[in-house]
Amino acid sequence: MLVFEAKLVGTNEQYGKLDDAIRTARFVRNSCLRYWMDNKDIDKYDLSAYCAVLAASFEFAKNLNSMARQASAERAWSAISRFYDNCKKGKPGKKGYPRFRKEQTHGSVEYKTSGWRLSEDRRCITFSDGFEAGTFKMWGTRDLHFYRQSPTEGDPPAALAHQLKQFKRVRVVRRADGYYVQFCIDQERLEKREPTAHNVGIDVGITLFYTDSDGQTVANPRHLRKSEKSLKRLQRRLSKTKKGSKNRAKFRNKLARKHLKVSRQRKDFAIKTARCVVMSNDLVAYEDLKVRNMVRNRHLAKSISDAAWTQFRTWVEYFGKVFGVVTVAVPPHYTSQNCSNCGKVVKKSLSTRTHTCHHCGHTQDRDWNAARNILERGLRTVGHTGTSTSVDETDQYLSEETPSSKSTRRNRKPKK
Numbered sequence: 532m533l534v535f536e537a538k539l540v541g542t543n544e545q546y547g548k549l550d551d552a553i554r555t556a557r558f559v560r561n562s563c564l565r566y567w568m569d570n571k572d573i574d575k576y577d578l579s580a581y582c583a584v585l586a587a588s589f590e591f592a593k594n595l596n597s598m599a600r601q602a603s604a605e606r607a608w609s610a611i612s613r614f615y616d617n618c619k620k621g622k623p624g625k626k627g628y629p630r631f632r633k634e635q636t637h638g639s640v641e642y643k644t645s646g647w648r649l650s651e652d653r654r655c656i657t658f659s660d661g662f663e664a665g666t667f668k669m670w671g672t673r674d675l676h677f678y679r680q681s682p683t684e685g686d687p688p689a690a691l692a693h694q695l696k697q698f699k700r701v702r703v704v705r706r707a708d709g710y711y712v713q714f715c716i717d718q719e720r721l722e723k724r725e726p727t728a729h730n731v732g733i734d735v736g737i738t739l740f741y742t743d744s745d746g747q748t749v750a751n752p753r754h755l756r757k758s759e760k761s762l763k764r765l766q767r768r769l770s771k772t773k774k775g776s777k778n779r780a781k782f783r784n785k786l787a788r789k790h791l792k793v794s795r796q797r798k799d800f801a802i803k804t805a806r807c808v809v810m811s812n813d814l815v816a817y818e819d820l821k822v823r824n825m826v827r828n829r830h831l832a833k834s835i836s837d838a839a840w841t842q843f844r845t846w847v848e849y850f851g852k853v854f855g856v857v858t859v860a861v862p863p864h865y866t867s868q869n870c871s872n873c874g875k876v877v878k879k880s881l882s883t884r885t886h887t888c889h890h891c892g893h894t895q896d897r898d899w900n901a902a903r904n905i906l907e908r909g910l911r912t913v914g915h916t917g918t919s920t921s922v923d924e925t926d927q928y929l930s931e932e933t934p935s936s937k938s939t940r941r942n943r944k945p946k947k
């Protein structure tokens with residue numbers, strides 16, 4: 532699924548109408564959830580039928596485009612089915628019982644193929660359902676002409692219709708700094724890339740963003756650290772303001788904007804770094820870290836690097852699919868303890884920055900040694916050495932959990 536995004540430029544009155552649409556979408560979702568809680572054996576189709584009931588009994592619900600109402604019901608259903616899935620799989624801990632959405636700064640409403648239309652030049656979008664939000668200018672980096680399946684010169688109306696069909700969903704998103712529109716296109720993105728006959732293992736850290744198996748390092752972006760610092764400052768100032776005061780509202784908005792900025796910077800960094808790694812390698816191996824546990828860590832530096840790492844990994848896997856590069860998550864046990872030269876275990880504490888093997892005499896930077904172990908393990912998991920693997924196989928490896936080898940299962944992680 533491809534997503535193009537643009538900022539919506541309109542009047543305050545128009546934004547207010549978008550707010551109404553967003554509020555109504557949330558109302559439909561929450562009502563569907565309530566309906567499911569209060570009745571037995573409700574399925575997807577019951578919820579979809581319930582939308583008509585809501586529209587008949589609430590004037591404002593009728594204002595929302597009927598397909599947008601359906602989309603809200605689908606959202607409720609996806610929360611419910613996720614909960615069912617977690618129960619069925621016997622997921623440990625919380626099962627994610629669906630919750631009601633509260634009014635928040637961010638929110639969204641999803642349209643499908645009706646209730647909106649693009650202008651001829653693709654620079655404006657008009658929302659035409661009962662809320663009558665009207666026409667907005669779109670301000671963004673992506674030109675929607677960019678997306679074209681086949682060159683269709685000389686037949687503009689047909690070409691336009693053809694391109695419009697590709698937009699399966701159009702989402703209006705409200706954020707701290709304004710309103711955005713997202714166009715979702717159902718299309719697998721596959722691109723060609725020359726094999727480089729090079730594989731890489733990646734070890735992530737706190738001081739350095741990562742060290743790879745060739746000894747190359749990527750530093751943590753400094754601007755991220757800086758932003759995090761001012762985030763903390765704003766958070767402190769917000770907590771000093773009076774509840775319900777204008778000042779508090781002002782700081783809450785400031786904080787929300789800062790959060791947006793940080794997450795955009797992080798995403799930007801993740802995309803650039805991930806694309807670079809994927810383009811220059813035929814296989815990328817990294818540790819399968821359980822980030823959920825890591826984020827709970829109270830140290831700020833740690834939580835920043837965790838968040839950045841999760842983003843990075845997502846994009847590595849995405850670009851891996853796009854460019855047909857194998858990506859493998861290997862079990863993280865013993866990657867820093869083993870000697871990458873002879874394979875024997877060399878115990879060391881966290882503060883030992885250099886790996887010195889007393890079996891074979893091999894000496895290497897700790898992270899570099901770990902990255903080499905990760906690559907070695909990754910190659911063993913995939914079973915291909917030095918050859919580029921087809922996309923189908925990549926998909927297979929991405930969908931399955933990486934099997935942990937016997938030796939790692941037998942060994943317990945050493946206690947600190």
Ligand SMILES: [Zn+2]
Binds near residue numbers: 871888
């Ligand atoms: Zn050794």
